[in-house]
Amino acid sequence: MEKILVGLKRVVDYNVRVRVKSDGSGVETDGVKMSINPFDEIALEEALRIRERGEAAEVIVISMGSSDAQQQLRTGLAMGADRAILVETPEGIDPLSRARALLKIIERESPDLVLLGKQAIDDDNNQTGQMLAALWGRPQATFASKIGTAGDTATVTREVDAGLETIEIDLPAVITTDLRLNEPRYVKLPDIMKAKKKPLDTLSVEDLSIDPAPVLEETAYAPPEQRARGIMVDDVAGLVAALKDKGLI
């Protein structure tokens, strides 16, 4: 295949314990470490491996958000992507608008495969890939844990509740990645230097004729209810007694 398009979302790093602001107006993101969404990093790693097997010629990374997302795109270029596209959008653009913007990029670039993370770890929506596949009228293979390509088709093993489902899809298509697909590579210093010279184009949502205003209104944020700390028992007899006490055995 010719081109693989990979989405990279800038999100709060997965190691950060996110807290709700005391006035309930949002979550605290000031001064917090930002990273590539981990599922997207897996998507990029897979695209690079497909290219390294000689089954694809070019890997393009794309991000949507503020100009700060250039950082994540540069990291993607350092991992090995060939070029990058940043679509500058206001904060809070919803998945349907993201999918519409991605479709416009697809019309320009004609990729054979679009690889996205199954969900972003900030809004946890798990929607963009499926929405893009719908708007594009192409197959989707979500929650991929194994991907094989052969000519115009891909065979994808998906992590589903019942076990592992394998489907065959015609390309072009959208595949979203799950955790066990691969382990992303580390970026080396010389690659970071090289990445600075790779092309990074910037577009605005207006260039793509997309209305970025969110449709769903988020009115309040609250911390989750906490479970209270319970009791400690000394031994199995104590545990059995405590379970009996609660009427559980």
Next chain:
Amino acid sequence: MAKVLLVAEHDGDTLNPSTAKCARCAADIESAEIHVAVFAEEPSAVAAQAAALDGVAKVLTVANAANARPLAAVMAPQLVELAADYDYVLGPSTTFGKDLMPRVAALLGVNQISDIMSVEGPLTFKRPIYAGNAIVTVTAPADSKLVATVRTASYSAVASGDSAPVESVDVEAEIPGHTRFVELQTGSSDRPDLQTAARVVSGGRALASSENFDIIYKLADTMGAGVGASRAAVDAGYVPNEMQVGQTGKIIAPDLYLAIGISGAIQHLTGIKDAGTIVAINKDEEAPIFEVADIGLVGDLFNVVPELTEALS
């Protein structure tokens, strides 16, 4: 009246309990009339189970050989056609619903609300973000259809009783051939299903091998429990992926949950915080699992678990 269409999840023979949980959520929508859509090759058995769910007013069946497997690309255009008559289209937030519903929403040109954990008003819902570290209240616009997935761990299943009418419908939707089912590998097990079991015993990295997991299975069988695992145990290859409990695995809400040799990473706790009673057994008294456990026992699992199995036999 609010017309609600639920998409039935099933394996061809049996209705998945996720549908009865969605029905509980749908009933929280003011003056809801709930219909269930069953897409299958031969829908009658599943339709009868759906028709018996409390609160369900009607079941629509779409029989088609193409519906033998739940492929989102195949089902979505059919569901979009049925959705024309409804205000709400709901599916479970299981891998089935997560795969299908956003495709339906995009074809309808609307946004989706993922993982509803409570209904706050006709168009207002609560849902978790940041792996459950924050809960956001979301309001959808009044002038469009509402497509959503329901966080099944937030709802108990409705009971079954009188049967609602079942109606077979034809849909005109064009069914694509670009997506084909190849196979489904399931860990065949006689144990209760992890997602619906009243009791679940889970093992973590401390089990240290696939063979050692036997003590977890023995305890679970003694208790009639389902068996789960932490991501660390799955990643280490001790057990298959469908046993993973946590944010990226299954989110469950059993009456009793035993976490054995599981330290309690946030992503695991996200998957169990709706459990009735959490029991933690770990040799590290500082393990974060003890902060959420109702009953904690510090000890070597290789001694404690066989002893507990013996005590419960």
